[in-house]
Amino acid sequence: MVYAIPFFKKMDLRLIPLNQIKGIGDKTAQGLAKLGLFDVRDLLWYAPRTYIKYPEIAKINTVSEGQTVAIYAKVDSNLRENKNAKMHVTTFSVHDNTGVFQMVFFRQTYLRSVFQAGSSFVFFGTVHKKGNHLQMEMPEYFKPEDYERKLKSLQPVYALTKGFTSKSIQKYIKTAMDEFFPLKDDLSEEECRKYSFPSLSVALKDFHFPVDRDSFLNARKRLVFDEFRDFLKAINESKKENTSLPTDYVIKDFETGKNYERSLPFPLTDSQKKAIQDIQGDLQSGFAMRRLIQGDVGSGKTLVAFLSMADTVNAGYQCAMMAPTEVLAKQHYDKLCADNENYNLGLKPVLLTGSITAAKKRAIYEGIENGDYDCIIGTHAIFQEKVNFKNLALVITDEQHRFGVKQRESLSNKSNAPHVLIMSATPIPRTLTMTLYADLSVTVMKDLPNKRLPIKSCIIDGKLRNNAYNFIDQEVKAGHQAYIICPMVEESEDSSLENVTDYPNKLQAKFGDRISYSILHGRMKQADKNCVMNDFSDGKTNVLISTTVVEVGVDVPNATVILIENAERFGLAQLHQLRGRVGRGDAQSYCIFLDGSGKCEENERLSVLKNSNDGFFIAEEDLRLRGPGDLDGLRQSGEMNFQIADIIRDYDILMMAKEYTDKSK
Ligand code: ADP
Ligand code: MG
Secondary structure, eight states, X not given: OOOOHHHHHTSOGGGSBGGGSTTOOHHHHHHHHHTTOOBHHHHHTOOOSEEEOOOOEEOGGGOOTTOEEEEEEEEOSOOEEEOSSSSOEEEEEEEETTEEEEEEEESOOOHHHHSOTTOEEEEEEEEEEETTEEEEESOEEEOHHHHHHHHHSOEEEOOOOTTOOHHHHHHHHHHHHHHHOSOOOSSOHHHHHHHTOOOHHHHHHHHHSOSSHHHHHHHHHHHHHHHHHHHHHHHHHHHHHHTTOBOSOOOOXXXXXXXXXXXSSSOOOHHHHHHHHHHHHHHTSSBOOEEEEXXXXXXXXXXHHHHHHHHHHHTTXXXXXXXXXXXXXXXXXXXXXXHXXXXXXXXXXXXXXXXXXXHHHHHHHHHHHTTSOSEEEESGGGGSTTOOOSSEEEEEEESGGGSOHHHHHHHHTTSSSOEEEEEEOOOOOHHHHHHHTTTSEEEEEOOOOTTSOOOEEEEEEGGGHHHHHHHHHHHHHTTOEEEEEOSBSSOOSOTTSOBTTTHHHHHHHHHTTSSOEEEEOTTSOHHHHHHHHHHHHTTOOSEEEEOGGGGTTOOOTXXXXXXXXXXXXXXXXXXXXXXXXXXXXXXXXXXXXXXXXXXXHHXXXXXXXXXXXXXXXXXXXXXXXXXXXXXXXXXXXXXXXXXXXXXXXXXXXXXXXXXXXXHTO
């Protein structure tokens, strides 16, 4: 393999696949692709999920099995090496003034010269118990002064897939930096000075290898600025291109929708009526609709979409509705089919998702092309180029923050200026709506269907977890179902976070086989996810243990309790979304926020949720209470799919970027 680096250096980082980096072969590149990393740009901007700090040094007599700790200890004289075994094993004991401890290293043949008797090191690793003594296997070791420095630094933790560690990802990033830095910088030195930003190259370096908290925060600021700036530029472009775009699809007859509405067993809310009015105004205007419906969870956006679809079909056109997940797409499809049948709407709906077999897909594509189907509901699969619509007049994207701006465009391109309706379930503060959706008309849906009982919420700490379980037990006995949300999929470097994989043990210990549960997370195969969701939806499982993948739109009215573990680690908007999974039926519903930090300052944020079910109020409070934020990336405001930026936490930087882009418009 020959590396033509000087040539690459001039190229767009997007055009350089990862297997061109030294040390990344095809197999590693395939693994990285699973993390969404395809090119050098992806790798360099791969945001750590969180950062951890090395711990303060502990005394040997205070550590116990399972903990990850640092101890400062002196090497005893008898270093033992077992060279005859299949593997070279080095063992030696160390001590501090409180106790002794054992260190074990595998496949390291040079240690005798490192660990000389009487020398002292800081050893960092996880404590294991072997017989009646404690040991670390393959600990990291440092000179005391080096560990001092380490203590100040932050260690990035990346989202991983099999075969990778945060360290290995760091190594690839380091190699890429060595090969391609310094990068071309969009900001001039003068601009960097004006905003007190580091250069792009320094920012990326400090983002992945922060020597201390301040340099990390500055680096992040710079990268967030860039992300907002690029986004706002795209919005400005989109605004230029999309406002007042003439369209052939003029729809003036809304009788079908009216009949549909009259058939419903409930009246529309005032917000729903207003939204429909706005949409009708757009559909008959002769210009392509570009409208965002922003409605709180449960405000009944889906129905608004269906009513518009019925009128569009009646006018002789097709419409498409896209959901961010298969689960949601299927749910919308089932609902539309049910209404179609019950109210004789005469629609020809079809479901198009990634997991449909190739043969079936071909048949569906054909049906879409010749007009056999007029309501196409699906996931991203709809975007595939193979789909040719006969006359697509209306495109609806549900929960749009899961879609990038690009994906939205690619579907609108499929037809001659179709109407586009975007539905977002994330209420955001008004000032943000105006900035982030500058290219769209906005309808806000504030009212909820009023027959529903407001969800009751409480905040507890870990000591009361057992009470929460008893409460879930009670609800399950009454025939209801429950969600339990954990922030992590698997056990992670941060052991204070609950994970979905190990959680069943907790329930098993408490309930035995009396309560049935299943688990759901983003890394499962789509078919398995569907299966789990269907079982839960059909009432076959009592408790669904899930990561935030259930956050978006899932509708299981029989679920009446949601217990959210490590609630302190989520954004308020996200928690509000999660809470919206319950309270969807007639029964009283409950949300239990479990604050794993035990700190009261967190509770000010959580108590906003406890005291209000109004998403728009919560969003404003979130903005008011925003602090510099934790270092972890879990706390996301859930909107817009930014890679590093968070619209609430980084509000001030967003405003800076807005000023910057407005000036250069
Ligand atoms: P969201 O805005 O979160 O997407 P949905 O569209 O899923 O909300 O609606 C939530 C539930 O409320 C659905 O079961 C829906 O049938 C019901 N619903 C919608 N509109 C009304 C209404 N006007 N009155 C009563 N129930 C309604
Ligand atoms: Mg919805």
